[in-house]
Amino acid sequence: MRHTIREATTALLLQKPWYGTFASGIRWRESESCSTMGVYVHRDGSIQGVFNPQFLDKLSMLELMGVIMHEVDHVVRLHTCRRFGRHPEIWNIAADMIINGTEKQPHIKLSQKGVEKEALPKGCIYNAFESEITTEAAFEKLCA
Secondary structure (H helix, E strand, C coil), X not given: CCCCHHHHHHHHHHHCHHHHHHHHCCEEEECCCCCCXXXXXXXXXXXXXXXXXXXXXXXXXXXXXXXXXXXXHHHHCXXXXXXCCCCHXXXXXXXXXXXXXXXXXXXXXXXXXXXXXXXXXXXCCCCCXXXXXXHHHHHHHHHC
């Protein structure tokens, strides 16, 4: 059963109101060219989200909520604005690492039945460097 982005955003409004409110302003559209989910900030300040429907089919509600939180963090941390001329795929990996935290201390957590759990799908990228590192520094280390 595919959980919808609207359902996940509503659930975030109840559990993580700040993330839910921010996510409510993202305009989502389906995209076969995107393998997972992503966000773009347009010059007018509007935020476009894209998602691959096959990716959504694989996610639990908790994971979809976590991925939406992750995408909100890309916007809030200005990752789309700070890339400049850097290689886009390596920049995105560095940004994902910083957002997700380490495997031992993941940053994206949600409560499920009263228990706080990691909320990202298996296979996500974790920070392999020291915990207090910037996206720019992670990018440089990945390129070294």
